[in-house]
Amino acid sequence: MPNGHHLFIFTSHTQASYEHFPDITSESVRVRLSQFTEMRKFITKMTENAKSSDIILLCGDLNVNGRLNKDEGKIHSEEYKAVYSILKGNLSVVKDEKNNGFTDETSETAEYEVEDLFYNKFNEHLVTSCDLFPDDYYKDGKGKKSRKCLDYFFKFTKLNYKDNQDDQNIEENDNNSSSTLSIEDLTLNTFDVTDKKFVHLSDHYGLSLNIVDNK
Template identity: 30%
Template structure:
């Protein structure tokens, strides 16, 4: 009887704890009227690197401090925001962010479905908030990924946002399978998973946007490096060429599919081809004429030497990798609206003119996220202009998340090391067999 009572008490405590820390928190009623506009709107996409408790690259990633910074200095500046890596698992940080946004007039939000410990799963970390009414919202979840991504049930969000009674906008955000490359050998398994996720995202857009004629914006951390890298190419040289995986990404999201996946190029049909087509364009690349760095950037010191632009949040093996992995893709469809003057911004603490010197001096991070660049854009059509502008934990958090992440993470790392060694061996064998490339699809 004593054992039964103890078990019942433990079960009740566990369920109560899950109800408090895993279920969505209640929100206050809106106090600011819904926004409507026929002049301008500001849109932001940002990976805030707010991972579950206990997960960090370095000694601390200052989750709570960065969250306060985002709420104080980022939220007030925008109208529609798409966050990636805003995880809700075993933490109330995401709820604090949504609550503060509600107080500032973001009366609508869509988020990744939440998961409980017994599912051995973490939510996808996506959050979309809007000052404008969201007339329709949808979510999808991808099949589990690989490596550490097996734990996070990634997916995509959709919101049909009403800017005014006569104009609406489809907004999609996603965060796809991460890359677990070793020695710059592209991990084919990760790439194939991402392509399948892009195909599911395209089907999701077909189901929700269809042929209603409203423009479409797709944005987020797509984990595909669009830049090209090679021996003899300085990291200071902008990448005007597009990587092979980036071209495949665009083909899948457009619905045209990928041709010639094998070295011989003898495929008669395109893989991931879809009957519904969407003429997506990369507004950032079209503006700059090259793929600007959005992760692993560099800066130059007074003597002209290069150094990492961010070291507090970025993992050591990703410093100065000058990657372009964040996207803002636009399809105006039949509307007269055009994107003009897009730009890439750094959210650097030292450049924040609204921050007093006392707070700046006690701020331990240099950017709000390891993915520290954001994409912004403006659009113009007829007589209207719409501007679109685009990551200390507590002891209990570590104890909760330790079992659900670190034990499995160790297994992933061991398996990844074995897979990487196999990949290198296979690459060596293909080179010996005189193959032109050690990286192809079957």
């Protein structure tokens, strides 16, 4: 990256749920929340020496439906709100191997400021799931059309980076054109296919963005 900046990209594919809108107490959701806790801990470990100007991204098919229901994408689902708290560091869901359950741990102090880049851009959880085949392929004449938002780009900003660095070095680093890097061109790609039995390349739409040096 320009001027000594670093780009940290983390990607994952968490536990899926096989019901359309699972309750937040369901087994699959609890497993998924514990995976997000492990994910945040890993990100914290790997970015221990990151500067405030470094870019930290988490992206992928995270299997968390951010939409409240099929038709409402502006309001966050309960699971999404829990995941957001976990990524910030205010909540941890830890698997209790001894009792075969999960324990919730809370913290009043967050580790990160977390931005959902696509939600912030479009003011909505975009639909990222789709049917691979046209309606007439399915027995009932229609596909699932579940209209879920399962794919994300989260940007992390460390809130306590000053604790581990000299203040003078931080100021020098921050003045080192940190503001010249921007995230642009956030795009949802449907990857439509013609003249085939299937109508999309995947049952998920793609998300893409560009990191631009404006210097």
